[in-house]
Amino acid sequence: MNCKVIYHTTTGNTRKVAEAIAAAVGTVALPIENSPPADAADLLFIGDGFYAGTVHKEMKEFIKSLKGSSIKKAAVFSTFGGQDKANAVLKKLLGDQGIPVAPECFSCPGKAWWIFNRKHPTGQELSAAKDFALKLAKSQQLATLKETGVFP
Numbered sequence: 001m002n003c004k005v006i007y008h009t010t011t012g013n014t015r016k017v018a019e020a021i022a023a024a025v026g027t028v029a030l031p032i033e034n035s036p037p038a039d040a041a042d043l044l045f046i047g048d049g050f051y052a053g054t055v056h057k058e059m060k061e062f063i064k065s066l067k068g069s070s071i072k073k074a075a076v077f078s079t080f081g082g083q084d085k086a087n088a089v090l091k092k093l094l095g096d097q098g099i100p101v102a103p104e105c106f107s108c109p110g111k112a113w114w115i116f117n118r119k120h121p122t123g124q125e126l127s128a129a130k131d132f133a134l135k136l137a138k139s140q141q142l143a144t145l146k147e148t149g150v151f152p
């Protein structure tokens with residue numbers, strides 16, 4: 001199964017989550033600035049931090065570029081200072097481009113301005129991110145096998 005993990009980060013928190021997810025599904029996490037256009041994937045994990053009430057503008061542009069791509073399913077993840085709202089924004093942006101989005105998503109606090117959430121993401125949160133990714137990858141793999149007729 002073709003799994004991709006793409007993220008944006010300003011201060012490094014979302015990269016930690018992205019790398020945990022990538023390790024769980026056996027791929028490499030790519031920052032959006034180094035990512036080739038994600039034109040096809042069975043499952044695309046896509047994540048960002050939350051900045052001034054929204055996701056980063058580079059992420060918004062990247063998601064727009066996904067219109068018309070062959071992404072079978074996207075799953076979102078994020079880190080935040082105090083407002084756990086980035087996943088809803090990511091889901092809406094992806095949905096607006098016609099990309100099917102898994103209802104399941106992952107988020108956790110991320111260290112902000114040296115004082116808030118100082119120890120986040122924690123090891124426990126990163127391990128929860130891995131569990132989230134594995135569970136989704138397994139269910140998407142099953143869906144792909146059913147689609148191709150391998151499983152009835």
Ligand SMILES: Cc1cc2nc3c(=O)[nH]c(=O)nc-3n(C[C@H](O)[C@H](O)[C@H](O)COP(=O)(O)O)c2cc1C
Nearest residue numbers: 010011012013014049050052053079081082083110
């Ligand atoms: C410029 C800036 C603006 C932020 N604005 C918000 C915000 O509006 N709400 C919030 O909950 N967290 C906010 N945060 C905290 C980040 O969402 C949090 O630290 C997140 O983990 C950052 O992800 P990153 O390390 O991957 O860039 C902000 C952080 C920065 C640097």
